[in-house]
Amino acid sequence: MDYRPEVINRLTELWETRDEGLLKGSPDIYNRYRAEAFSEFLRLGIPDRKNEAYKYTNLEKSFGYKYEKYFSPVPGDFREAEKFHCEVQDLDVWNMVLLNGFLPKGDEGLAMLPGGLWVGSMKAAARQFPSLVEKHYNKYAQNENDGLVPLNTALASDGLFLYAPKNTVYTKPIQIVNLLHSTQDIFAQDRNLLVVEDGAQMSLLVCDHAISPQHYLTNTVTEVYVGRNARFEIIRVQNQHNDSGKITHTFIHQERDSFASSNNITLHGGLVRNATWHRLNGENAETHSYGLFLADKHQHIANFVKVDHAAPNCNSTQLFKGVLDDNASGAFNGRIMVHKDAQKTNAFQSSNSIIMSDTARMDTKPQLEIYADDVKCSHGATVGQLDENALFYLRSRGIDAKEAKLMLMFGFAHDVIKNIPIEALRERIDNLVLQRLRGELSRCASCAIQCN
Amino acid sequence: MQTEFLIQIKDLKASIDNKEILKGLSLEVKPGEIHAIMGPNGSGKSTLANVLTGREIATVTAGTVTFEGKNLLEMSPEERAREGIFLSFQYPIEIPGVSMVNFMKTAINEQRKHRGLEPLSASEFLRQMREKKELVEIDSALTNRSVNEGFSGGEKKKNEIFQMAMLEPRLALLDETDSGLDIDALRIVANGVNKIRRPDTSVIVITHYQRLLDYIVPDFVHVLYDGRIVKSGGPELALKLEERGYDWIRKEAEVSEETWTTDRK
Ligand SMILES: Nc1ncnc2c1ncn2[C@@H]1O[C@H](COP(=O)(O)OP(=O)(O)OP(=O)(O)O)[C@@H](O)[C@H]1O
Ligand SMILES: [Mg+2]
Numbered sequence: 001m002d003y004r005p006e007v008i009n010r011l012t013e014l015w016e017t018r019d020e021g022l023l024k025g026s027p028d029i030y031n032r033y034r035a036e037a038f039s040e041f042l043r044l045g046i047p048d049r050k051n052e053a054y055k056y057t058n059l060e061k062s063f064g065y066k067y068e069k070y071f072s073p074v075p076g077d078f079r080e081a082e083k084f085h086c087e088v089q090d091l092d093v094w095n096m097v098l099l100n101g102f103l104p105k106g107d108e109g110l111a112m113l114p115g116g117l118w119v120g121s122m123k124a125a126a127r128q129f130p131s132l133v134e135k136h137y138n139k140y141a142q143n144e145n146d147g148l149v150p151l152n153t154a155l156a157s158d159g160l161f162l163y164a165p166k167n168t169v170y171t172k173p174i175q176i177v178n179l180l181h182s183t184q185d186i187f188a189q190d191r192n193l194l195v196v197e198d199g200a201q202m203s204l205l206v207c208d209h210a211i212s213p214q215h216y217l218t219n220t221v222t223e224v225y226v227g228r229n230a231r232f233e234i235i236r237v238q239n240q241h242n243d244s245g246k247i248t249h250t251f252i253h254q255e256r257d258s259f260a261s262s263n264n265i266t267l268h269g270g271l272v273r274n275a276t277w278h279r280l281n282g283e284n285a286e287t288h289s290y291g292l293f294l295a296d297k298h299q300h301i302a303n304f305v306k307v308d309h310a311a312p313n314c315n316s317t318q319l320f321k322g323v324l325d326d327n328a329s330g331a332f333n334g335r336i337m338v339h340k341d342a343q344k345t346n347a348f349q350s351s352n353s354i355i356m357s358d359t360a361r362m363d364t365k366p367q368l369e370i371y372a373d374d375v376k377c378s379h380g381a382t383v384g385q386l387d388e389n390a391l392f393y394l395r396s397r398g399i400d401a402k403e404a405k406l407m408l409m410f411g412f413a414h415d416v417i418k419n420i421p422i423e424a425l426r427e428r429i430d431n432l433v434l435q436r437l438r439g440e441l442s443r444c445a446s447c448a449i450q451c452n
Numbered sequence: 453m454q455t456e457f458l459i460q461i462k463d464l465k466a467s468i469d470n471k472e473i474l475k476g477l478s479l480e481v482k483p484g485e486i487h488a489i490m491g492p493n494g495s496g497k498s499t500l501a502n503v504l505t506g507r508e509i510a511t512v513t514a515g516t517v518t519f520e521g522k523n524l525l526e527m528s529p530e531e532r533a534r535e536g537i538f539l540s541f542q543y544p545i546e547i548p549g550v551s552m553v554n555f556m557k558t559a560i561n562e563q564r565k566h567r568g569l570e571p572l573s574a575s576e577f578l579r580q581m582r583e584k585k586e587l588v589e590i591d592s593a594l595t596n597r598s599v600n601e602g603f604s605g606g607e608k609k610k611n612e613i614f615q616m617a618m619l620e621p622r623l624a625l626l627d628e629t630d631s632g633l634d635i636d637a638l639r640i641v642a643n644g645v646n647k648i649r650r651p652d653t654s655v656i657v658i659t660h661y662q663r664l665l666d667y668i669v670p671d672f673v674h675v676l677y678d679g680r681i682v683k684s685g686g687p688e689l690a691l692k693l694e695e696r697g698y699d700w701i702r703k704e705a706e707v708s709e710e711t712w713t714t715d716r717k
Contacts (some may be wrong), residue, residue, distance in 0.1 A: 393545040393599075396505050397559040397615065398533035398566070407558065409596070411549025418549075 002062035004046050012042075014070055014155060022072045022157050027126035030191075034139050037153035037369035044128075044147030051145060056363040057302045062217045062245025062271045068184040071155050073102040078185040092424070093175040093205065094119075100180055101190035102158055103216065110161065115170040115325075117202065118163040122191060125161035132163065135196055138228050140223040140251040142277065152221040156191035159220075164200035166227075166228050174420055175205045178218075180244065185215040192220070198227035198255070203234075205425060210240040224250065228282065229257040233421050236274070237429065238266045242297060256282025256311065263420055265429055266293035266301050267436045275304040279424040280314040280342075291320040292416035294436050295328035295360075302331040305349075309342040309372075318349040321416050323437075324360035330362045334379070340371040349379040354386060354412055409437050456519070458483045458623055458654045459504075461693045464515035465679075466503050473510060475679030481623070482650040488665055488690060490658075491676035492698050497658045498542050500676070501627045505539045506532050519623070533559075534566035536622030540612035540629045542658075547599040552611075555599050556581065556618055564620060582615035588644040605632035613641050617648045624655045630664040642667030662694040678706050 014021065015038050046063050047054040094113055103121045110120030110128050118129075125133050143149050181184065196202045210216050226232045232252070240246060246269050252260050264274045278287040293301040307316045308438070319411060322330045332351040341410060353362040364381040386408050394404035413433050420426045457480045466474040473496045481487055491497055498600065499510050504517065506529035517524040524532060547555070560580075561571040572580070585595060590610045600608050609629050616624055626645070630638055645668055657668055665673075665687060673689040674681045677698070682705045683689065693701075 047613045387547075388543075390547045390707055391543050392507050392529060393541070393547065394550075394555070394559075395529040396507075396539055397555070397619065398530050398562045399555075399558050400562065401528070403558065403562070404530075407550050407554070408547070411547060416547040 003060050004048075007046065007063055008042070010066075010070075010440070011155070018155070021108070022155070022204070025123075026157055027123060027438045029126045029130060029133050029137060030122070032152035034154045037094045037150035038155070038432070039357050040143055041147045041154055044145060044150065044425045046147055047145075053146060053333060054273075054302075054305055055333070055365065056329070057273055057300060059245075059247075059271070061300075062247075065185070065215050065217070067187040067215065067217065069182070069186045071101075071157060071187065071189050073100060073158075086109045087282075093173045094170075095175045095177065097159065097177045097179060098190070099442070100182060100186055101156075101178070101188040101220075103160065110163075113170055113174075116165055116168040117170040117174075118161070118165075119174065122159045122160055122161050122193060125163070126192065129163065129173060132195065133161075133193065136223065136225050137193055139222070140225065140253040140279070140342055141221055141249065142251065146245060146249070146275075148219050149221055152189050152191055152219055152249070156189040156221065159190035159192040160194075160357045161192070162194045162202065162204070164196045164202045164230075166197040167199040168197075169201045171201075173205050174201045174208065178206060178208045178401075180208075180210040180214075180216045180218070180240070181212050182214060183212070187217045187219075189219045190221075192222040193231070194222065194224045196224070196226050196230045196232045197331065199229050201231040201422065203232070205422075206234065206236045208236065208238040208246060210244040213241065213243065215243045216240070218247065220246075220248045222248070222250045222251045224260070226252060226258045226260050228253045228255045231258065232260045233263075234261070235263045235422075235425065236265065237432070238264070238269055238272060239432075240269040240272075241263065242268075242270040242299065243267055247273050247275075249275045249277070251277045251279070252287065253279045254281055254287060256284055258282070258285045258292065259287075260285075261288040261419070262290065263416070264291040264303065265292075265417070265433075266291070266295075267432060268294075269299060269301065271300050273302040273304065275306075277306045277308070278309040278316065280308060281310050282315065283311045284313045285311070286315045288316070288419065289320075290416050290419050291322075291332075292413050293322045293330060294413070294433065295322065295330055296325040298326070299329065300330070301328070302333070304333045306335040306337065307347060309336070309338040309345045309347060311339075312341060312345070312372075314342065314344045315346040316348065318351075319419070320351045321412060321415060322353040322362060323356065323413065324353060324362055325356040327357075327359045329360065332381070333367070333370075334365075335367040336369070336377060336379070338370040338372050338377070342372045343374040345372060345375045345377070347375070351381040352412070353383045354409065355383060356385075406434075406437055410434055413437075456482060458520060460518040461504075462518075463515045464500075464503065464517065465513045465583075466499060466510040467513055468499070468510050472513070473679055474503065476515070477676070477680055479674065479681060481654045481656065483622075483654055485672070486655045486657065486668060486670045488657045488659060488670040488673045489676050489681075490660065490673065490693055491689060495676045496679045497676050500628055501539055501625045501658065502544075504532075504625060506528055507538060530562070533594070533619075534563050538616050538619055538621030538624045540609070540616060540624065540626045542627040542631070544600050544603075544608040544612055546601045546603070547602050548713060550599050551596045552597060552599055553581070556615065559615075584614055587617050587647055588614045589640050590614050606634060606637050606643065609633055610637065610641055613644050613648075617644065620648065620650075620653075622653060624653065625658070626655060627658045628660065629657075630659055630661060638663065638695075639667065662690045665690050675701050677701055
């Protein structure tokens, strides 16, 4: 039986009572898009496997669940959240904790960091930088047959706003710790906007954690504008649990001579789908999409990437790797689209997975649409076991089989990690991956809350 | 009582995909001896090295291998390595993402654990790395990279001998370590082997060329032909092979089907 009509009814109820409920006091800049977005959501629905982009991903496990709380903050818990220390700690970063998609001090104004970078809630941004928000909000997100993006536009009430004005360079990474923590089962939605103006630089580390054992689902939409000659890096570390679902849609829009890289490291999560869209809108821009996931039990991890070459002389790479054990499943859907005028495009894509059990599975689907003629495009996908020859080589030096396998898996994973631009972070993530591979990483590791 | 042989291979038969490759091979090596094995392509030299190190490409169907009195064939590859067997691969494997440093540290500490020793301290490990690098004149840039990744053919061979220096085996099997080396590198690597060797280290050198044996001077030279050792002699046998090729061996072998063994007993 189709689980979706009931879910859609529930969401429609929320929609109809929005003004007294979760959207009370929401700024007009966001509200004006909501009605159309909601009807778009109703038209597109919750994606199922008939949708090409979700061909290997069944959302029922997360979307079919009846949550107690939808899209609204749980204020009492903020004190708890402040106590949390993410695994990736002791880094020289500027740090902020978000709880269930909301900023602890949501309604205060934006904060300005040294160097002139602004950070705060979307609500505050609409008050403080109305024309800037108006210029960028909902301009890069694309629905393209995915109802979950308009669902977010319609019903997300807040999220994170980051703004690097022209030529501002904030050398420290900004770390956002996204916590899911409550005594109720929650479906959360956050809507984020990051603006990196011409010549500015920003690097962002987002850590997603679920620190209490409830059922969670998050549907996140993040729009990123990267101006001329600007530089933007985002690294996501996802460490949630088997009853949590995490859906992200990240739209990175790049102008000429800009650089962007996205790195999704999925260590844990019941159902995770990261969609990363890169639009190369001006000449001579460069973009990189990396992903690494480690999945076991019944987890499902999907990565969807679309690189849109809309201007000539741009370079893009996609490198995704996964290790799957037990009954885990994974999917990679990588699209490269080269527009007619995008001559001298270089686009590279690779997806490699290692399957550790007979019951794990991985599906990959590259899609190339090329309308220019002077283009270098390559793509490759492998799904296989650990290399027997390499395994023997390590063992022949006295390393036991179990450790040798671990070293090979780690080496395989490191190929993605090595692209993380911040060295201290690279080391921390190397460590996390190693712990995860050894089965030593739990969501409670080095958490200050100690909820159980 | 200790047996006088370090390794004793008796009537060893092994097949790959039901095709017999080693057809009754016997060889005995005493501590400190150097044995060279020569023989035409495809005669089974690397297969012998694989069987001795426990690579499961070939299946042993008959015969015994005793290493320091223990049944070698029962041991896993890692146990054999910890017991002191080392293979310098004919085709070293590239392992992207696994750093040389981590690889060597793990290998050494596993070996030490096997011997009941504490792990090496970081500084002692680095000291050994430095010292052994100098021995085979391997570039530091190489040991800072992933195992063999992007190494040239010659660099890979040097790296094998570097690992031998780090692990200090009881028995080293050098499978065509000379191939791919330029003239200077050959001298460096061969002298490296001589420096690494302790008086009781044994070496089995598999090679096609006399050149290597000018440096690593063998006590015995054996000809492996069609899965058997069909002729054994001293260093002069290698010179004769260099001069005359394998044709005369082939003729002799076809004349008599009997198994040749070392004639020193
Ligand atoms: N993995 C394999 N699968 C099938 N046949 C194999 C395999 N490895 C070796 N053989 C076969 O076994 C035989 C012996 O091979 P081996 O590599 O031991 O020869 P070799 O004496 O080392 O030769 P070379 O001098 O060329 O290195 C050859 O006929 C070879 O084709
Ligand atoms: Mg060979």
